[in-house]
Amino acid sequence: MHSEHIGSFYSAQLGDRRIHPELVGGFHSQIGIVGGGFAGLTAGIELLKRGRSVVLLEAERIGWGASGRNGGFVSAGFAEGMDAIEAAVGLEDAKKLYKLSQEGVSYVRRTLEGEGAATLIEGHGWLKVQRHKGADALKRRQEKMATHYGVDLDFWETDQLKSKLKTDRYFHGLHNPEPFHMDPLAYAEILLEKFLRLGGIVHEETRVLSLKRNGASWRxxxxxxxxxxxxxxxxxxxxxxxxxxxxxxDRTMQPVATYVIASEVLGERLRGAVDFGGCVADTRRAGDYYRTVEGGERLLWGGRITTRRSEPKRLAELLKAQILQIYPQLGDFRVDFAWSGLMGYSRTKMPLIGELKPGLWAVTAFGGHGLSTTAMGGEVVAKGIAEGDDTWRLFNAFGPVWAGGSIGRLAVQAEYIRLQALDRFEEARSGRAG
Structure with a gap:
């Protein structure tokens, strides 16, 4: 019985391809990679380019997890904010980390262009929008990103914002022209094709049961x-x-769920509400994120972050109701696709990257910000293995730290509930943009 991708907008676009058979028997390879998402595929590609032999094992299908289910936003930064990163490692190392994340964005773009798939990029720019009054926090962020990280963000007043997003729910925004968005599952397939072309070996439907140290090697x-x-x-x-x-x-991460829907083809009805082709996300602690796809014909919308692992029975209705709070002019519409995915968050909200034991490496825990950082992390680990490069040590301050197990999961959910209450309080106090 072959594993099938979850029924998402992305998997509906995916053509048939052969399943790479389960691992049977004993093999030797210089590198064994566990996990067939962006991080594992990128690490494998970079190791193959450096002359190493690589076998990749995936428990389900390539891109089956968060890599193939996410919102498709490619942007610099991490799940943790730069203020907290600076507090943990100091400004100079924070600058180095941010630059690495920028290089991750460039890596994805170069890969698409190099593989003849630049058309997979569906839109450019990122709008971070605020649902309550008061522009001081956004302007402080604008100044800090310019002075510390060399990133020029454009501050949008209410009228400019309304010219692109036709809603009275947003007051101000910051626009970053550098990010872009794409179909993430299609990108996973591009990485897979490149990995195979370079001589990598893939086994899908191959669940790893254990890792054992065997002298100077691993089994x-x-x-x-x-x-x-x-x-x-x-x-x-x-x-x-x-x-x-x-x-x-595993103990360093909490699985956190997010939910995504894609509307029916809305055409002019959607373009009359969202006249922006890039990524949109709000500044709430547990906010919405969305983009238009298929040339602005459909709306792809994500949100409702939770540590619950079961999919709500009324997922489509819940997210649709959130959309209509922002864009009531869309009226009633059909939801064609609804799905969920799990993100791996560490307690620090930073990736776990580096050598844990001699010969044992991790590149994981990217939270909700993995499309660029998985590219960066895969390359960093490959350089560490093949070249002895120690860039990965920049992440030493962030783990591994126990995430608290089931108690930690309850604590995270309680924190999300608290933050959502703060969001609602700020919005109620502000009213709506005029």
Whole structure:
């Protein structure tokens, strides 16, 4: 029985391709990668380019987890804010980390262009919009990003914002022209094709049962086979936690769910409400994020972050109601696709990247900000393995730290509820933009 991708807008665009068979028997490779998302594929590609042999094991399908289910936003930065990163490592190292994340954005863009798939980029720019009055916080962010990180953000007043987003719910915004958005599952397939072309070996539907140190090498054990290798790269994220892939890494993450829907084709009705082709997200602590797809014909909308692992029975109705609060002029519309995905968050909200033990590497826990940082992390780990580069040590301050297990999950959910209450209070106090 073959694993199938979740029924999403992305999987509906995916053509048929062959399944790479489960690992059966014993093999040797210089590198064994566990996890077939962006991080594992990128690390594998960069190692193959450096002359290493690589076997990649994926428990389901390539891009099956968060890599193939997310909102498709490609932007610099991390799940954690830069203020907190500066407090943890100091300004100079924070600058280095942000620059790495920018390089991750460039990596994705170069890959698309190099693979003849630049048309996969569906729109440019990112609007961060505010749903309450008071522009001081946005202007402070604008100034800090310019002075500390060399990023020029444009401040949008209410009238400018309303000319693009036809709603009275937003007061101010910051526009960043650098990010872009794309179909993430299609990108995973592009990475897979490149990995295979470079000589990598892939086994799907191959769940890792254990990792064992075997002298100077490692042994990856699966249900019907094993891989002996000099280095193991763990790139599993939230679904690895559920599968109990490797406890010392799994314990550092909390699986956090987010939900996404895609509307029916709305055409002019949508363009009359959202006249912006880039990424949109609000500044709330647990906010909405959305973009138009298919040339502005459909709306793809995400939100409702929670630590619950079950999909709400009324997911489509819940998100549709949120959309109509912002854009009531859309009227009643059909939701053609609704799906959920799990993100792997560490307690620090920063990725876990680096060598955990001799020959055992992690590149995981990207939270809700993985499209650029997985590219960066995969390349950083590959350079660490193949070249002895120590850039990965910039992440030493962020883990691994136990995420608290089930108690931690309850604490995270309680914090989300508190933050959502603060959001509602600020919006009620502000009223609506005139």
């Amino acid at each position: 990856i054990n699966t249900a019907h086979g094993c891989v002996s290798c000099e280095h193991v790269v763990l790139a599993t994220s939230a679904y690895g936690v559920l599968n109990q892939t490797y406890y010392p890494v």
